[in-house]
Amino acid sequence: MEREEIRSIVESLLFVADGPQSLQRFAEVLEGVDRETIQSVVNELRTELETQNRGIRLVEVAGGYQLRTPKSNADWVKKFLGGRPSRMGKATLETLAIIAYRQPITRAEIEAIRGVDVDGVVTTLMERNLIRAVARKDVPGRPFLYGTTPEFLQLFNLKDLSQLPTLKEMDEISLPEIPGDMISLDQLEES
Amino acid sequence: MRRLLEYQRFKDAAVELEQREMLTRDVFARSAAPTEEASPPAFRELSVFELLSALKQVLDRLPKDAVHEVTLDKITVREKMTVLLDTLRVHSRVYFESLFAEVKSRLEVVVTFLAMLELVKVRAVRIFQEELNSPIMIESATGMDEAAKQAVVEEPEETQDGA
Numbered sequence: 001m002e003r004e005e006i007r008s009i010v011e012s013l014l015f016v017a018d019g020p021q022s023l024q025r026f027a028e029v030l031e032g033v034d035r036e037t038i039q040s041v042v043n044e045l046r047t048e049l050e051t052q053n054r055g056i057r058l059v060e061v062a063g064g065y066q067l068r069t070p071k072s073n074a075d076w077v078k079k080f081l082g083g084r085p086s087r088m089g090k091a092t093l094e095t096l097a098i099i100a101y102r103q104p105i106t107r108a109e110i111e112a113i114r115g116v117d118v119d120g121v122v123t124t125l126m127e128r129n130l131i132r133a134v135a136r137k138d139v140p141g142r143p144f145l146y147g148t149t150p151e152f153l154q155l156f157n158l159k160d161l162s163q164l165p166t167l168k169e170m171d172e173i174s175l176p177e178i179p180g181d182m183i184s185l186d187q188l189e190e191s
Numbered sequence: 192m193r194r195l196l197e198y199q200r201f202k203d204a205a206v207e208l209e210q211r212e213m214l215t216r217d218v219f220a221r222s223a224a225p226t227e228e229a230s231p232p233a234f235r236e237l238s239v240f241e242l243l244s245a246l247k248q249v250l251d252r253l254p255k256d257a258v259h260e261v262t263l264d265k266i267t268v269r270e271k272m273t274v275l276l277d278t279l280r281v282h283s284r285v286y287f288e289s290l291f292a293e294v295k296s297r298l299e300v301v302v303t304f305l306a307m308l309e310l311v312k313v314r315a316v317r318i319f320q321e322e323l324n325s326p327i328m329i330e331s332a333t334g335m336d337e338a339a340k341q342a343v344v345e346e347p348e349e350t351q352d353g354a
Binding site for chain 2: 018024066073077097098101112135155161178
């Protein structure tokens with residue numbers, strides 16, 4: 001098969017794909033075409049979309065490749081799509097961060113860090129498919145252990161979990177300089 | 192104080208996460224188009240004996256190592272479970288064989304195998320093959336989330352494990 005043809009097919013597959021697709025998946029469809037060729041046409045497509053400043057970009061995310069609009073067009077796309085902006089509350093985001101960095105983790109362990117009950121937030125995150133129960137911990141009561149999903153990676157534009165921003169070391173952390181931290185932390189819960 | 196600092200680390204991480212190019216806020220992808228429902232291929236479940244013979248094949252392929260080699264790095268079933276789940280998070284299914292691709296000792300084979308069985312027990316994964324004698328596959332099971340959601344409702348008291 002001609003390289004041009006492979007490139008064209010891969011572009012079509014990317015266009016119709018629902019969610020990020022792995023090179024492996026393309027290789028399965030394009031039988032007989034080796035991974036290196038697929039990888040290189042994918043790279044070509046990506047560079048082309050980038051350098052021509054096109055309205056779609058090829059992004060490596062959640063273990064695969066996906067066509068996405070560039071951030072610079074966000075406002076127009078949002079206007080076109082209508083609908084409400086989906087904002088994630090602070091409590092939800094923080095709980096999600098704890099799960100992402102400490103997975104697999106139980107609800108009790110999350111609560112130990114946050115200091116408050118997280119049942120509601122955990123349910124919300126599960127409903128949004130950003131976390132899932134991955135197993136049960138082998139301790140009395142066999143509580144569920146939670147971990148993040150591929151949708152989590154997609155949401156935050158991460159190739160994989162190793163791409164998570166590095167957690168700061170303890171001595172790099174400075175607490176907000178407000179007297180009565182505990183109060184302000186609580187007030188931040190729902191915002 | 193230490194707990195506050197620990198919590199602050201995650202608050203900072205949350206802020207960093209939020210600054211990333213978020214899907215449906217900063218960047219957009221095609222939404223799923225309705226397609227003809229692809230008929231799910233019929234899979235067969237495996238018997239314990241088939242699994243054990245697959246395990247034996249893996250063990251047979253390992254070089255017969257020195258009789259009493261002491262392995263210093265301890266591998267736990269728990270760790271192997273995490274590794275397997277991580278893999279399944281990225282690739283929704285993997286070949287049974289591939290679990291043992293980088294395994295170095297018989298002990299590690301057994302631990303990996305036990306981890307897999309443990310995950311089957313808690314219904315986090317399913318083991319199947321497309322037809323008799325075709326490669327054995329492991330896939331992450333759906334339904335786990337459902338079970339867990341139930342648990343959130345049903346077990347407001349969670350056992351403190353302090354781990």
